Amino acid sequence: MNIIDEVLTISEAAEKYNKSTSTLRRNFDRGVSFKHGVDIRKSGSTWLVTKAAMEREYGE
Numbered sequence: 001m002n003i004i005d006e007v008l009t010i011s012e013a014a015e016k017y018n019k020s021t022s023t024l025r026r027n028f029d030r031g032v033s034f035k036h037g038v039d040i041r042k043s044g045s046t047w048l049v050t051k052a053a054m055e056r057e058y059g060e
Contacts, residue, residue, distance in 0.1 A: 010046065013054050
């Protein structure tokens with residue numbers, strides 16, 4: 001698998017893990033379960049998250 005495939009936008013993550021984007025955005029903003037600069041980061045106005053972090057928090 002290509003490393004670029006290991007990163008999801010917030011919309012992709014919401015769809016794949018059956019969560020609302022508002023729930024993910026709130027969790028990302030709080031930075032409790034997701035570590036900024038490690039699991040998540042913002043690119044402009046778009047949140048990016050690793051698949052590993054999503055699987056850790058929400059399962060496969």
